[in-house]
Amino acid sequence: MKESKPIEFNFLKDKRQEPDKFSVGERIRNSAEVYLSYSQKQAEKQAGRCLDCGNPYCEWQCPVHNYIPQWLRLVADGKMAAAADLAHLTNPLPEVCGRICPQEKLCEGACTLNDGLGAVTIGAIEQYIADTALANGWQPDMSQVKSIGRKVNIIGAGPAGLACAHTLVRHGVDVVVYDKYPEIGGLLTFGIPEFKLEKSIIKKRRQILETMGVKFCLNTEVGVDISIDEICNTADCLFLGLGVDKGKLANINGESLQNVFQALPFLVRNIYNGMGLANQPFDFTGKRVVILGAGDTAMDCNRSALRLGAAEVNCIYRQQVHDLPGSKKEIKNAIEEGIHFVWQKQAIELIGDGHITAVKLQNTAKNEQGKVYLKEGSEHSFSADVVIIAYGFDANPPDWMSHLDIALTSTGLVDTSEQKKYPFQTTNPQVFAGGDMVLGADLVVRAVAHGIAAAKGMLQYLLEKA
Ligand code: FAD
Ligand code: SF4
Numbered sequence: 001m002k003e004s005k006p007i008e009f010n011f012l013k014d015k016r017q018e019p020d021k022f023s024v025g026e027r028i029r030n031s032a033e034v035y036l037s038y039s040q041k042q043a044e045k046q047a048g049r050c051l052d053c054g055n056p057y058c059e060w061q062c063p064v065h066n067y068i069p070q071w072l073r074l075v076a077d078g079k080m081a082a083a084a085d086l087a088h089l090t091n092p093l094p095e096v097c098g099r100i101c102p103q104e105k106l107c108e109g110a111c112t113l114n115d116g117l118g119a120v121t122i123g124a125i126e127q128y129i130a131d132t133a134l135a136n137g138w139q140p141d142m143s144q145v146k147s148i149g150r151k152v153n154i155i156g157a158g159p160a161g162l163a164c165a166h167t168l169v170r171h172g173v174d175v176v177v178y179d180k181y182p183e184i185g186g187l188l189t190f191g192i193p194e195f196k197l198e199k200s201i202i203k204k205r206r207q208i209l210e211t212m213g214v215k216f217c218l219n220t221e222v223g224v225d226i227s228i229d230e231i232c233n234t235a236d237c238l239f240l241g242l243g244v245d246k247g248k249l250a251n252i253n254g255e256s257l258q259n260v261f262q263a264l265p266f267l268v269r270n271i272y273n274g275m276g277l278a279n280q281p282f283d284f285t286g287k288r289v290v291i292l293g294a295g296d297t298a299m300d301c302n303r304s305a306l307r308l309g310a311a312e313v314n315c316i317y318r319q320q321v322h323d324l325p326g327s328k329k330e331i332k333n334a335i336e337e338g339i340h341f342v343w344q345k346q347a348i349e350l351i352g353d354g355h356i357t358a359v360k361l362q363n364t365a366k367n368e369q370g371k372v373y374l375k376e377g378s379e380h381s382f383s384a385d386v387v388i389i390a391y392g393f394d395a396n397p398p399d400w401m402s403h404l405d406i407a408l409t410s411t412g413l414v415d416t417s418e419q420k421k422y423p424f425q426t427t428n429p430q431v432f433a434g435g436d437m438v439l440g441a442d443l444v445v446r447a448v449a450h451g452i453a454a455a456k457g458m459l460q461y462l463l464e465k466a
Contacts, residue, residue, distance in 0.1 A: 011049040016118025017042065024337050031194050031274070031307050034333055035099075035124075040078070043128045046121050047075035053112040058122060061110035063449040064091045068107060068122055075125055084133030087126060088140060092166035092452075093159060093205065095134065096188060097445045098127030099197055102327035106445070134204050140170070142212055148172040150462045153235035155179075155222050158186020159444045160241030160435025162205070163451025164458075165214045171459055175214050178231065180221035182277060184209075186243055188444065190268050193300050195307070196330070199275060228400040232430070236465070237458055240406075240414065240426075240433040241451060244441055246396035250292060250389050254350025263297045263390035270304055285309035288383055290359050292316050292347050293390035296326040301388045302339045313339050314382070318346045318364045318372050342382070346374060350387055359384050393441040404428050414438050422461050424454035432458050 020036045021027075027034050038046065050072040058068045067086050074083035087094045103109070103123040111119035150173050154161045157179035165175045183189050185202040210216070220226055232238065247262035249255060272278035289305040291298050294317040305313045315334075317324070320343050324331055335341075342361075349360035363378035395412030407415045407427040414433040416424050424432045434450030436442055 009051070010045075011051055011113055011117055011120075014045050014049050016049070016113075016121060017046060018121055019124050021333075027195065028307055028337060033099075033198050034195050037131060038124060038128045040132075043125055044076050044078060047072040047125050049113065050076070050120050051112065055112070057110035057112070058107040058120075062107045063443075063445045064097075064452065066090045066094075066107070066126070071129060072120065072122075072125060075129060080129065080132050081136075081138070083129045084138050085140075087129050087133075090452075091126075091445075091448060092163050093444070093448055094126050095130035095201055095205070096159070096197060097448065098123045098125070098130060099201075100192065100327075101443065101445050102329075104328045134208070139208060139211060142170070145170060146172050147174070148462070150174065151176070151235045152237055152239060152458060152462075153178065153231050154239045154241065155231065156186060156241035156243060156435070156437075157181070157184035157216060157218070158241055158243050158435060158447060159188060160243075160437075160447040160451040160454075161186070161239065162209065163448040164239045164241065164432075164434065164455045165451075166209060166212070167452050167455035168458065169209075169213045171455075173459070173462070176217055176235070177214060178217045178220050178222055178226070180219070180224075182219050183275075184216055184218070186241075187245075190271055191264060191297075191300075193267065193271065193304050194274060195303060196300065199271075223398050223400045228403060232404070236430075236462055238431045239451075239454055239458065240431060240437060241435045241447070242398070243436040243447075244393045244395045244413075246394045247389065248391040248394055250347060250350075250391060252347060252349050254352060254356065255389070257350055257352045257356045257387075258354055259356045259385060260350055260387045260389070263293070263301050263388055264393070266388050267297075267300060267304060270308070282308050284386060286311045287385040289313045289386045289388065290316060290347075290382065290384040291388050291390055292359075293392070294319075294324050294326065294341075295390065295392065296330065297392070298388075298390035299326050299330045299334050299339075301390050302334050303337060305386070305388065306337055306339065310386070314342050314384075315339055316342045316345050316347060316359070316361065316382075318344065319366075320344060347387075348374070348379065351381065356384055356387050358382060359387060393436075395437065395440070397437070404431055406431060406433075411440070413440055422457035424450060424457050425461070429461075432461075 071083045071086045107122045108119035154177040157177045168175050273281050289310040291301050344364045345361040347359045348362050351358040358381045363375040409415050424434050432454045434454040435447035
């Protein structure tokens with residue numbers, strides 16, 4: 001047996017090294033992913049920085065509780081197939097989370113070395129494990145899985161639905177996943193742009209899930225193309241992972257002017273064009289684009305607008321740089337690419353005659369309680385040819401939820417909190433739910449964690465009902 005390499009103090013000689021990135025010019029020209037992959041040597045070296053501190057806070061801060069120190073050890077020892085098996089035990093989408101989790105707030109933020117020495121690059125190594133495995137034709141071992149003679153219908157092929165499907169098929173359940181889009185992934189495909197997560201990655205994952213036995217019924221909106229009764233009547237129970245995708249309005253005059261877009265329809269149309277599913281390209285050449293909002297979605301709009309040829313992209317935010325809510329690495333990428341931030345201002349009107357021409361802004365400040373307020377008499381106008389509103393999302397539960405007697409919270413999210421018997425069961429015992437439609441707009445990895453936990457709850461329910 002190959003001897004383990006001594007790793008205890010590698011972090012002193014090997015510095016934290018994130019994967020290289022394409023130059024800004026190349027990024028903007030070709031829209032592909034910004035980061036290059038590690039080489040095997042780089043991955044082994046970076047994984048070998050883990051000091052195996054004995055208190056894996058990284059693991060606890062990871063919402064799916066990945067076995068991080070163990071797979072870092074396997075990578076450091078070059079045992080990539082074993083690392084892939086272990087990574088998939090807790091996370092059905094390691095190639096996705098490795099790329100787009102805000103690691104500084106999760107695993108890497110909790111790394112013992114994140115104290116001047118530089119956290120282990122956990123996300124990049126997780127991505128490397130999964131990318132290498134998928135490139136080498138890795139498949140989960142399903143040889144011991146026996147059918148339990150039960151069927152689950154899942155609505156929503158986003159990360160919550162996919163994680164739920166993955167977990168259920170691994171336990172011998174028949175699974176059909178319905179989605180209104182023509183490809184799986186939910187916001188991973190129809191929201192997050194290529195420069196963060198290429199579409200080919202989700203297609204590869206689809207092949208694996210299909211080989212495992214998951215059936216996808218795409219281009220099928222439940223309640224429109226197929227009735228909810230049919231979905232209920234053809235399965236023992238249901239999982240809902242519908243997400244939330246109703247963009248919040250700015251609630252100011254001028255929102256219906258031409259060239260004012262809501263963030264998600266803008267991103268989706270751009271993605272449809274890129275995937276060859278539509279031919280309605282945006283041409284922002286020479287345009288002054290203004291993005292309202294500064295979360296992950298706003299950052300994706302900023303950087304997409306730049307890649308569409310905008311002459312300048314101005315991101316208007318009512319607070320300051322240290323208050324920005326999104327992932328730090330994506331904010332850094334946006335700044336590198338030339339996004340201009342306009343701090344401590346809020347849009348109070350969109351001005352134009354048919355087309356948008358300017359945004360009326362007002363300065364903001366914070367009071368002693370930390371509440372942001374508008375400063376009187378500070379109104380001024382800011383030129384704009386295009387405005388994209390990225391103020392977050394509200395729940396938009398379909399009408400058939402009430403037909404199923406599923407209780408909602410006052411903000412329209414699915415209420416799973418009062419359920420005592422099984423995790424993520426709704427007020428309809430046959431129906432479970434998870435992801436953004438329970439949490440509100442959140443993170444991929446938390447949707448994945450919900451999908452897995454709900455699947456475990458459903459398995460208990462199905463076995464007890466048998
Ligand atoms: P979704 O991904 O929204 O999937 C729901 C699915 O349900 C969709 O495919 C939808 O078509 C389907 N559906 C809904 N109703 C029906 C119906 N009636 N019939 C059939 N199908 C239906 N998170 C991160 O961790 N990192 C990031 O960098 C990041 N960036 C983001 C960027 C953008 C632009 C956006 C919008 C979100 C971002 N997020 C990010 C958040 C993340 O994408 C979500 O938290 C996550 O996708 C939620 O997963 P979900 O499965 O709950 O829902
Ligand atoms: Fe870190 Fe996200 Fe991977 Fe967990 S899933 S180890 S939080 S990158």
